[in-house]
Amino acid sequence: MHKTIAFIGAGNMASAIFGGMLDGGYPAESIIATSPDDTLLATLRERHGIRTHTDNATAVNEADVVVLAVKPQIMRQVCEPLREAVQARKPLIVSVAAGLEATTLEGWLGGELALIRCMPNTPSLVGAGAAGLYANPRVDAEQRELAGELLSAVGLVEWVAEEALLDAVTAVSGSGPAYFFLFFEAMEEAGVNLGLPRETARRLALQTGFGAASMALRSEHDPAQLKRNVMSPQGSTERAIQYFEDAELRHIVDGAMQACAARAREMAKDFGK
Numbered sequence: 001m002h003k004t005i006a007f008i009g010a011g012n013m014a015s016a017i018f019g020g021m022l023d024g025g026y027p028a029e030s031i032i033a034t035s036p037d038d039t040l041l042a043t044l045r046e047r048h049g050i051r052t053h054t055d056n057a058t059a060v061n062e063a064d065v066v067v068l069a070v071k072p073q074i075m076r077q078v079c080e081p082l083r084e085a086v087q088a089r090k091p092l093i094v095s096v097a098a099g100l101e102a103t104t105l106e107g108w109l110g111g112e113l114a115l116i117r118c119m120p121n122t123p124s125l126v127g128a129g130a131a132g133l134y135a136n137p138r139v140d141a142e143q144r145e146l147a148g149e150l151l152s153a154v155g156l157v158e159w160v161a162e163e164a165l166l167d168a169v170t171a172v173s174g175s176g177p178a179y180f181f182l183f184f185e186a187m188e189e190a191g192v193n194l195g196l197p198r199e200t201a202r203r204l205a206l207q208t209g210f211g212a213a214s215m216a217l218r219s220e221h222d223p224a225q226l227k228r229n230v231m232s233p234q235g236s237t238e239r240a241i242q243y244f245e246d247a248e249l250r251h252i253v254d255g256a257m258q259a260c261a262a263r264a265r266e267m268a269k270d271f272g273k
């Protein structure tokens with residue numbers, strides 16, 4: 001018997017998760033999505049056959065698991081009206097919101113709850129997600145297993161022991177897809193500058209990213225060794241890697257990820273009031 005999962009908010013992240021779950025065989029009738037946007041909900045019903053509601057409390061009343069997937073900015077105004085429904089039913093709560101702390105969410109939802117904070121990413125849509133999960137002390141072993149199972153249907157799941165580490169997960173994998181998309185954009189542009197047709201440059205860059213990640217995931221060698229294997233002595237790769245090192249790419253990556261994690265911490269303050 002599949003648990004009924006209600007996604008409160010049916011945007012990019014929620015649809016990436018339930019889209020991946022549906023592809024993995026999760027029954028459409030066990031998934032509910034909510035949004036104030038009727039047109040979006042009609043599209044989701046048509047495309048996926050899932051159930052939808054414009055009223056969030058109605059969805060909570062039917063759910064075993066409630067996934068909070070609205071923007072952090074509006075989380076409070078979405079959670080507070082759900083107090084009664086949530087406290088009556090006590091479903092497992094899973095928040096995918098960046099920054100917002102478990103105790104803040106419990107407060108908005110009217111008191112102590114089994115709550116899992118999850119930092120997923122959008123490649124969940126193609127079953128290649130990577131998510132960091134933190135369970136508050138009220139989550140029991142069965143709920144932990146359930147959340148792990150749901151998210152592992154759409155990719156890698158890594159549990160973290162301390163809630164604060166979710167800000168680091170945000171910097172690595174939550175926001176990470178955007179870094180790679182930026183890199184692909186830059187590689188495509190450079191390929192065009194070198195004379196390739198844009199579509200060719202794009203396909204080659206994307207396939208190379210996919211190939212490098214697939215290979216590294218399966219290899220017994222670490223990425224540093226795999227990189228050295230591509231660098232023939234006095235060859236072309238050596239020049240490119242030297243250019244990256246001289247331009248302090250590692251320092252740039254570290255700075256960008258520090259900034260990302262710092263913003264996640266700030267968001268807890270800005271939107272957690």
Ligand SMILES: NC(=O)C1=CN([C@@H]2O[C@H](COP(=O)(O)OP(=O)(O)OC[C@H]3O[C@@H](n4cnc5c(N)ncnc54)[C@H](O)[C@@H]3O)[C@@H](O)[C@H]2O)C=CC1
Nearest residue numbers: 009010011012013034035069070071072096097098120121
């Ligand atoms: N986009 C990403 O790559 C990631 C996003 N997240 C988190 O996921 C959450 C959602 O982000 P996105 O999906 O990107 O945003 P989005 O803007 O695509 O989706 C938000 C959805 O909430 C709906 N919504 C607005 N008001 C609502 C209400 N009162 N009740 C129910 N639904 C309502 C909107 O219709 C929209 O479909 C955020 O908290 C973000 O921090 C986490 C990891 C990655």
Ligand SMILES: O=C(O)[C@@H]1CCC=N1
Nearest residue numbers: 097098170174175176
């Ligand atoms: O940019 C954001 O705030 C969200 C969290 C991780 C990815 N997107």
